[in-house]
Amino acid sequence: MPRPRYRSRKLKRVKKKVPGGATKLSYKKKTPKIHKCAECKKELKGIPRLKATKAKHVPKTKKKVSRLYGGFLCGTCARKKLKNQARLSK
Amino acid sequence: MFEIGRLCIKIAGRDAGLKCVIVDTVDKFTVLVDGQTRRRKCNIKHLEPLEQVFKISKNAPRAEIVRVFKELKIELKETKPKKKSERPIKVRKKKQKPVKQSAKKIEKEAVKVKPKPQQEEKVSVAKEPVKKEEKSK
CATH class of the missing domain: 1.20.5 (Single alpha-helices involved in coiled-coils or other helix-helix interfaces)
Known part of the structure; x- marks a missing residue:
């Protein structure tokens, strides 16, 4: 029976060869899913799939798009939203 | 629709969501804009026109556009172009020659x-x- 924290499936299971020759189970953190647009659920471009430990060494400009709503909405959805805001302000 | 002096909001690009005024028409599809955005050419598709139209001259200078935005109670950031700083040139250290003594x-x-x-x-x-x-x- 594995230890209690390894019983959940939040960690990925990887078989690795040990120097002795035997194969053993080891546990690995999963890579995050592709980021998606909050409205149309399309995959966002320009945003890398990084674990938190690696992401903190990457500059902010490489983790998002420099547009308004960049990294949250896709280009077309952001454009629609800004258009609507402009028309409502009239 | 996109005449000189028309107030617009930029929809696309890194200046998206910022207000600008059309300064000049370059082409059938392109105009020159200035304001909260940078002064630059812009496709009509990337602009959303608003109601207001201001009286400004063609190719108006920056000072005139600052005045227009004061009417809207928006203060524009004044950015001066950066002065090019010269790169420090590395000079090799010269070996000191033995001084001739009497x-x-x-x-x-x-x-x-x-x-x-x-x-x-x-x-x-x-x-x-x-x-x-x-x-x-």
Whole structure:
């Protein structure tokens, strides 16, 4: 029976060869899913799939798009939203 | 629709969501804009026109556009173009050449320094041969 924290499936299971020759189970953190647009659920471009430990060494400009709503909405959805805001302000 | 002086909101690009005024029409599809955005060419598709139209001259200078935005109670950031700073050029360090001293000065220094090194040399000479003999044995 594995230890209690390894019983959940939040960690990925990887078989690795040990120097002795035997194969053993080891546990690995999963890579995050592709980021998606909050409205149309399309995959966002320009945003890398990084674990938190690696992401903190990457500059902010490489983790998002420099547009308004960049990294949250896709280009077309952001454009629609800004258009609507402009028309409502009239 | 997109005449000179029309207030617009930019929809696309890094200036999206910022207000600008059309300064000049370049083409059937492109205009020159300035305001909260940078002064630049822009496709009509990337603009959303608003109701207001201001009276400005064609290719109006920045000062005129600042005045227009004051009516809207928006203060524009004044950015001066950066001065190009010259790169520091690395200069190789030159080896100092041995200074030629006059014969009299050398003699004077030699007299001052002489007594100390003579004693040290004698000691060092005495030690070295002893070690060599030990190794050979």
